[in-house]
Amino acid sequence: MHNRIMITGAGSGLGREMALRWAREGWRLALSDISDGGLQETLSAVREAGGEGFIQRCDVRDYSQLTALAQACEQKFGGIDIVVNNAGVASGGFFGELSLEDWDWQIAINLMGVVKGCKAFLPLLEQSKGKIINIASMAALMQGPAMSNYNVAKAGVVALSESLLVELRQQEIDVHVVCPSFFQTNLLDSFRGPTPAMKAQVGRLLESSPITASDIAGYIFDQVGKCEFMILPHEQGRMAWQIKQQTPQLIYDEMATMADKMRAKVKAR
Numbered sequence: 001m002h003n004r005i006m007i008t009g010a011g012s013g014l015g016r017e018m019a020l021r022w023a024r025e026g027w028r029l030a031l032s033d034i035s036d037g038g039l040q041e042t043l044s045a046v047r048e049a050g051g052e053g054f055i056q057r058c059d060v061r062d063y064s065q066l067t068a069l070a071q072a073c074e075q076k077f078g079g080i081d082i083v084v085n086n087a088g089v090a091s092g093g094f095f096g097e098l099s100l101e102d103w104d105w106q107i108a109i110n111l112m113g114v115v116k117g118c119k120a121f122l123p124l125l126e127q128s129k130g131k132i133i134n135i136a137s138m139a140a141l142m143q144g145p146a147m148s149n150y151n152v153a154k155a156g157v158v159a160l161s162e163s164l165l166v167e168l169r170q171q172e173i174d175v176h177v178v179c180p181s182f183f184q185t186n187l188l189d190s191f192r193g194p195t196p197a198m199k200a201q202v203g204r205l206l207e208s209s210p211i212t213a214s215d216i217a218g219y220i221f222d223q224v225g226k227c228e229f230m231i232l233p234h235e236q237g238r239m240a241w242q243i244k245q246q247t248p249q250l251i252y253d254e255m256a257t258m259a260d261k262m263r264a265k266v267k268a269r
């Protein structure tokens, strides 16, 4: 029976909502995060929804913590069927202002955290012929202004997912990559960037979402069921991606205009 799922960053936002969505279908959950309090809250909510599972602290920057989590899944569940690499942090700032430390921090969590998650769980996924769901972002496809380190990390997640889709087909491991636009979660809490004004702008973008983390979790559940590789939960995102593929210059021009406006706003503060 295929009903064992592991989620990183499950203590908040999308990770928590995905836990609840799969719990409602009777899946057993391995929930990990760096926030013990967040994990406890998610587990309580999962239990209220009739689900069951265990929590384990895991920083996705540390490969040994991910292999320990894989071992725990083997011991407690006898394996794993879906691995969700969801843990992530927010960042912003124009390229000239971002420090190399900002880059290292962003890449270590949002990109290498996913690489390490895939690698640590690959042996278990080979056994179960399971699935990988990597959470990227529309930032990976659109390269919005003043978030180059985030854009690059997330584009890396898409490239990794495409590479795995191709390489793992023979092992019958399915791969999915999710590219949401902005939606309201606690993502701003982790924001790192050179200017507070930029943080405020990201906050406004998160608030502007027409759909919730719960809607997105439901959409992902349905699209994984339909074996869709690239999952774009926002309708506007799907439209923008179509335009980008057909006439990329249109999107570059729009992004450049947006960059000018952002610079003007930041200067005016």
Ligand SMILES: NC(=O)c1ccc[n+]([C@@H]2O[C@H](COP(=O)([O-])OP(=O)(O)OC[C@H]3O[C@@H](n4cnc5c(N)ncnc54)[C@H](O)[C@@H]3O)[C@@H](O)[C@H]2O)c1
Pocket: 008, 009, 010, 011, 012, 013, 014, 015, 032, 033, 034, 035, 038, 058, 059, 060, 061, 086, 087, 088, 089, 109, 113, 135, 136, 137, 138, 179, 180, 181, 182, 183, 184, 185, 186, 187, 188, 189, 190, 206
């Ligand atoms: N919210 C958005 O607008 C948005 C848009 C596109 C993509 N995403 C992506 O969705 C994913 C989930 O983010 P969210 O919006 O639910 O944010 P969130 O902050 O509510 O949840 C992220 C969780 O990841 C955990 N985390 C942070 N660093 C970690 C680490 N090193 N190891 C393990 N866990 C860690 C946090 O403790 C938190 O519980 C992220 O990958 C994010 O980049 C979010």
